[in-house]
Amino acid sequence: MKYSIFIFLMILTIGFASGSAVAAESSHKIPHQHWSFDGVFGTYDRGALQRGFQVYTQVCAACHSMKHLSYRNLSALGYSEAEVKAIAAQNTVTDGPDDEGEMFERPMKPSDKFKNPYENDKQARYANNGALPPDLSLITKARHGGADYIYALLTGYAEAPEGETLGAGQHWNKYMPGNKIAMAAPLSDDMVGYEDGTPATLDQYARDVSHFLTWAAEPEMEVRKRTGIKVFIFLLIFAGIMYATKRKIWAGVKKS
């Protein structure tokens, strides 16, 4: 029996190993960071989420949409209902038609999706030298390395090495696949004023916004892990009882 389970585990690892067999192909390996949401018991840090959201709104939102999020989702970051309302109302949206058949502008509501900085992709490209800033709602799931990658990317700008030529509007980044990215380094020290006394550094901004983007991609993570622990413990106990029962039922068999 030990033998079979061993083989079973081996085959599982095989699945796992071949599943993640494709390597990223930038010039540098993405360093691992410590995140509060790591591991089975990991949770998001509400402070980091709020700061990260602040960085997103004040910097990234100029170019990047987050179309899968609604303002109401922000209550998960610890904002009150009134605060969420106020955040939503900072932007306006075209709604309608009204009873007279006219379109009208109104302040956004918590049920509205995050405002898209551009009317459409064409406009987004036109404003960014032909490059399309990707929607950020799923970005940590859509890149190898997840939050580690986003943090590395945002802090990974450097001078292009000798012999490498950059095209117009391109920048050198150690972690971008192919190392050339059409986004200028978006962050620098003292760019965003934090209210909770957290150091206003490029490194801290990158860390916070990566934290926020992870939440945006996996808002269910805390519930998922909590449920997972319960399910796992239930199955473990159940398996234990079944094993004991099996031993008892089989006790007389082998020797007879």
Next chain:
Amino acid sequence: MGSGNREKFDNPVVEWVDSRLPVFTLMQKEYGVFPTPKNFNYFWNFGAIAMVMLVTMIVTGIALAMHYVPHAAMAFDSVERIMRDVNHGWLLRYLHANGASFFFIAVYIHIFRGMYYGSYKNPRELLWILGVVIFLLMMATAFMGYVLPWGQMSFWGATVITNLFSAIPLVGDSIVTLLWGGFSVDNPTLNRFFALHYLLPFVIFAVVFLHVWALHVTGSNNPLGIEPKGKQDTLPFHPYYTIKDTFGLLVFLLLYVGYAFFAPNDLGHPDNYIPADPLVTPAHIVPEWYFLPFYAILRAITFDIAIPFTDIVLISAKLGGVLAMFGSIALLFALPFLDKHPVRSAVFRPWFKIAFLALAVVTFILGVCGGKPAEGLWVPLAQICTLYYYAFFLVIIPFLNKKEPVAKLPPSIHEAVLSKNKQG
């Protein structure tokens, strides 16, 4: 299934039903007292596990289908809506996506077991063939399911795989147009894949029924590969194997929920969280892990096969790859007729055992090759492994038929178990 000589049930309601439709008698016969070899090891759990996974897939799948929108412009967003706004939608989707992987894990172990212990041999050839039919249907189902979220890998995987059919001479292009419902992978493709993805699991269910029926005609094989000779060799299925299967299932489920809850995206590819874009080709197009060995065989044929000393190409590299890939599964169908050696179990076939375990390793290496870009050393490695895969079936097995000594088998399961207990 006739009511033949039916025994009466004490419970009047049960008896009323059973005398009219003997389902209770059937269950009692097939899952209650069903005589089962007493010497199964834990490899014999995976049939029951695969069955549970199939049901899990159907249940989670139907719930997903209630919220999913099969339209190229909306599919991706509808899956995100399931993940974010549908109550427990994330749970349904992660159980379904990881469930596919674990269904394949169970079935791969199940197939490995069948080959190792010679379960495909007389009289279980048809049972085995039905199993390979299930495997093929599963591959079709999973492939089409992976297209549904309409991410980059969905789209480009579908493009690459459907394009393979264009290698078929004369009718290839028409087949591809038929699959696509147009001239590229697009909304009609998504629609027909969704319809078929909904249908095929029920076809699988029907074939599983035949598979189990065939099993209950021949009875199970066992690690020794010798038929039970009488009562002392078997145990009633219930409670002995119901409890053992339950325990094994729970251990399996622990690993499954471990992935579904704590690493739900580890078995998937990040590119599938980017919406499908026909204008942007991903750097590496890779299928799901469970297809990688076959994908490696497909790409291993990098050369045209031509008539020597002429320029006439008989089989283009592309067609060759497609033939090699489908051939690798066709060989599984043929296995019961290729392997004529009278001994079933690898336990008593040391030569076969080495050759077969090597095949398992080779298949694993093929899986690794399938996940790498087709360049550098990966190509010749995949070619050597493909060669071994084919040689195993077409050269080694016929050779062993003639040359591998026929070992003396234990007189009965009962005596083999006894002597093992004395030693241990």
